[in-house]
Structures are given as structure tokens and as C-alpha cells.
Amino acid sequence: MAQPKLSHEQGPLSPPVFHILLALAGEERHGYGIMQDVAHQTGNALRLGPGTLYGCLKRMLAAGLVEESDERPDPALDDERRRYYRMTPLGKRVVHAEAKRLFGAVTAARTKLAGGDA
Amino acid sequence: MTPQSGPIGMFCRIYSILLYAYPRDFRLQYGIAMQQVFRDRCRDMVRASGRLPKLRFAAHIAADWLTTTISERAVAVWSAGRKKTPRNFVTEWAVTIAIYLFATTTLVQAYVVPTGSMEGTIRVGDHMLVDRLTFAEPGTIGPHILPYREPERGDIVVFLYPEDIRQTYVKRVIGLPGDRIRLDEQQVIRNGRRLIEPYVRHIATYPDAYRDNFPLSPEASTTPRGRDMLERHVLNGEVIVPPHTLFVLGDNRENSEDSRYWGFVPRSYVVGKPLFVYWSYDAPTADLTDWTLDHVLDVAQHFFTRTRWERTLMVPRSQTGQEAGGAQ
Numbered sequence: 001m002a003q004p005k006l007s008h009e010q011g012p013l014s015p016p017v018f019h020i021l022l023a024l025a026g027e028e029r030h031g032y033g034i035m036q037d038v039a040h041q042t043g044n045a046l047r048l049g050p051g052t053l054y055g056c057l058k059r060m061l062a063a064g065l066v067e068e069s070d071e072r073p074d075p076a077l078d079d080e081r082r083r084y085y086r087m088t089p090l091g092k093r094v095v096h097a098e099a100k101r102l103f104g105a106v107t108a109a110r111t112k113l114a115g116g117d118a
Numbered sequence: 119m120t121p122q123s124g125p126i127g128m129f130c131r132i133y134s135i136l137l138y139a140y141p142r143d144f145r146l147q148y149g150i151a152m153q154q155v156f157r158d159r160c161r162d163m164v165r166a167s168g169r170l171p172k173l174r175f176a177a178h179i180a181a182d183w184l185t186t187t188i189s190e191r192a193v194a195v196w197s198a199g200r201k202k203t204p205r206n207f208v209t210e211w212a213v214t215i216a217i218y219l220f221a222t223t224t225l226v227q228a229y230v231v232p233t234g235s236m237e238g239t240i241r242v243g244d245h246m247l248v249d250r251l252t253f254a255e256p257g258t259i260g261p262h263i264l265p266y267r268e269p270e271r272g273d274i275v276v277f278l279y280p281e282d283i284r285q286t287y288v289k290r291v292i293g294l295p296g297d298r299i300r301l302d303e304q305q306v307i308r309n310g311r312r313l314i315e316p317y318v319r320h321i322a323t324y325p326d327a328y329r330d331n332f333p334l335s336p337e338a339s340t341t342p343r344g345r346d347m348l349e350r351h352v353l354n355g356e357v358i359v360p361p362h363t364l365f366v367l368g369d370n371r372e373n374s375e376d377s378r379y380w381g382f383v384p385r386s387y388v389v390g391k392p393l394f395v396y397w398s399y400d401a402p403t404a405d406l407t408d409w410t411l412d413h414v415l416d417v418a419q420h421f422f423t424r425t426r427w428e429r430t431l432m433v434p435r436s437q438t439g440q441e442a443g444g445a446q
Contacts, residue, residue, distance in 0.1 A: 049182020
């Protein structure tokens with residue numbers, strides 16, 4: 001399934017992709033669960049619309065970052081069956097690499113800006 | 119779990135139509151899941167109170183839909199350009215354009231306010247989007263699709279001017295079918311109770327016995343429909359609003375050509391309700407109804423100075439007058 005040509009090798013992940021991966025880090029979720037978790041992570045700054053969400057998931061599936069687990073109802077919502085997603089080992093490596101990259105960027109920014117302020 | 123399944127069901131049906139703007143493969147793959155997500159967000163929305171979050175939600179969904187239909191289509195065209203026939207894409211794009219047209223004609227309509235009869239609430243030169251769904255009559259699209267409601271007292275409505283349906287007016291609903299209406303010294307008396315109307319502007323002009331004490335002392339400037347109203351629907355010095363019509367007045371009460379002069383608005387002439395102002399531009403009435411070359415040049419020159427930026431995204435609100443000295 002996983003194709004060798006992966007978008008993450010060319011550069012940083014887009015914010016929606018990064019946050020979707022984070023949302024799937026702990027557990028499997030369905031679409032709305034991902035959306036809620038992303039909103040929670042970012043303090044409501046990033047709200048994914050349905051088109052953005054599934055557009056990203058489609059590309060992430062193609063890149064092998066996530067996979068579908070199964071279809072089952074969410075007891076918290078209603079009895080309707082929903083499609084669940086989980087992160088692949090590759091997705092895990094990618095999100096770790098991205099977090100590391102962001103951490104490096106934040107550290108660099110902090111050093112530079114603190115120097116300027118003090 | 120779903121206390122207001124009516125409107126949610128309707129929004130979901132509209133959303134399912136909008137999904138046809140996505141490429142076929144994408145829609146078949148994710149359409150159902152997207153509808154589920156949309157419905158879940160609608161349910162959350164119903165719990166949130168206030169109009170602004172709902173507007174923001176609608177704007178967000180619209181923006182998401184617009185950008186992702188375009189990007190998914192671009193991806194589909196690009197990836198298919200390398201393998202398959204181009205004819206599918208012509209039909210696919212035709213569907214998308216048809217859906218865009220549906221969205222811009224059935225759901226909303228742009229409208230510019232040409233006169234100052236609602237001054238204080240809505241200004242000359244306000245360009246706004248009109249929500250065509252809320253007051254749509256059942257049966258125009260199908261009784262099950264629309265979560266329509268009847269206009270209520272205090273609602274601002276956009277409607278076709280009964281004397282000339284090429285013109286579109288905006289006024290406030292004062293009387294519903296069966297209401298008894300009269301004016302006493304510029305004050306509305308509805309069903310025997312004096313209305314306190316905080317939204318009304320009394321911009322002093324010459325006194326006018328008919329305008330201020332409607333429907334006493336009929337005057338000559340009424341239209342045929344207005345005369346019909348005065349002849350057939352006045353009882354004991356009050357107008358009685360007949361079935362399937364509305365009695366409307368402008369908020370700029372002394373400078374408004376409204377139901378006092380041309381009678382009732384048939385329910386079927388109601389177009390919708392103002393959603394929000396997307397652009398407010400200070401221009402004379404004549405320029406707003408017709409886009410002449412002069413007006414285009416005027417806008418080009420004065421766009422930044424004559425645009426009333428503070429009015430952008432303003433929501434004209436329904437506001438019911440309080441009935442003084444009466445029980446609810």
C-alpha cells in the first residue's frame with residue numbers, strides 16, 4: 001500500500017496533516033473524533049471542515065501515514081457505523097520527525113528572540 | 119439526542135446536494151463520512167446559542183466546500199490527465215457549475231438596498247446576502263427539504279414590491295394576518311396595544327396626518343393596492359391584516375413608502391431575510407439600482423474612502439416591539 005514517493009520527505013507537514021496525525025497518536029478515531037481532537041489540541045484555532053479533513057485523509061492514506069481500521073458505531077454519538085482511522089508505523093515516524101523539526105524551530109526562535117528582548 | 123431534527127435534517131440534505139460538486143470518486147469514497155461529520159457539527163451548533171457562531175459555522179462550511187471542491191477537482195484533473203479521456207471532466211465540471219449556481223440562487227441572493235426607508239437599521243448602499251431558505255414557502259422546493267418558518271412580528275423581510283415586482287424592498291413586519299393596526303401620533307397601536315419600538319427612527323419632517331395617524335384621513339398618494347386596503351380592510355379606524363399577507367413598515371418611519379401607501383405584502387412575495395452586509399458603499403440611490411459607467415468609475419476611485427468598513431458583516435436583527443401595558 002505504502003508508496004515510496006512520500007510528501008513528508010520533501011518538507012514539513014501541513015498543519016492539518018500534522019494535527020490529524022497527533023489526533024491519531026493515542027487511539028483510533030473516526031472523522032468527527034479527529035476534528036474535535038484537532039480543535040482541542042489547538043484551542044479551537046484550527047477547525048477542519050469536512051472537505052479539508054477527508055481531503056487530507058485521502059492523501060495520508062495514499063502516502064501510507066494512516067490506515068483504515070474498521071467500521072463500527074461510536075457509543076458516545078449514535079448507533080450509526082463510522083469509519084475509524086489509525087496511524088501506521090510510518091505515520092508515527094513522520095509525526096515524530098515533524099515534532100522534532102518544530103521543536104528545533106521553536107528553540108531557535110526562542111534563543112533569537114530572547115536575545116533581542118533582553 | 120436530536121431535539122431539532124427538522125432544520126438539521128434539512129441542512130444535511132442541502133449539504134448532500136453540495137457534495138455533488140466534488141469529483142465523483144472522492145464523493146463515493148468519502149461522501150457518507152463527510153455527511154456524518156457535517157451532521158455532528160450541526161448538532162453541536164444547535165446547542166450553541168446566538169446567531170454569530172451559527173453564521174461563522176456556515177461561513178466556515180461554505181469556505182471549506184468552495185476551496186476543497188476546487189482543489190480536489192484540480193487533483194482529479196491533473197492525475198487523470200495522464201491516463202483517461204477528457205470528456206468526463208467536461209460533464210463533471212458542468213455538474214460543479216450547476217451546483218454553484220444552485221447555491222447562489224436558491225440558498226442565498228445578493229441584494230443592494232436602494233432607499234433609506236430602513237435607515238437606522240439598514241443603510242442606503244448596503245449590499246447584503248439574503249437568506250432565501252428561512253421564509254421559503256413550503257412546496258417551492260419541496261415541503262420536506264426546507265425548515266421554513268413563517269415571518270414573525272419584528273422580522274426584517276426582503277420582498278417583491280407588490281405594485282411592481284421588478285423591484286425588491288426591505289421592511290420590518292409589523293402585522294401578521296388577523297392583527298389590527300393603526301398609528302396614533304407616529305406610534306403603532308397593534309391589537310389595541312401601543313408598541314414601543316426601539317429600532318424606529320423618527321427623523322423629523324413635515325407633519326402628515328395620514329402617515330402619522332394611519333389609516334385615518336386617507337390621502338391621494340396611495341396606490342391602487344393601498345386604496346383597496348383602505349376600502350376593504352379597515353374596521354373602526356384600524357386596518358385588519360387579511361390572511362396570507364403581511365403588514366410592513368420602514369424603520370425610518372416618517373420617510374418610508376410602506377404598507378400604509380401600497381397595502382399588504384402577499385406572503386408569496388417574500389424573498390427572504392437579510393443575512394449580513396458584505397459591502398456597504400456610500401452612493402446615491404440611482405447608482406445602486408443600475409450599474410452605469412459613472413458608477414463603476416466612482417467605485418474604482420472611491421472604493422476605500424466610501425466603503426463603510428464598520429458595516430461589513432453587520433447582521434440586521436429581528437427585534438420585536440414591546441407591547442406597552444399588556445400581558446405577553
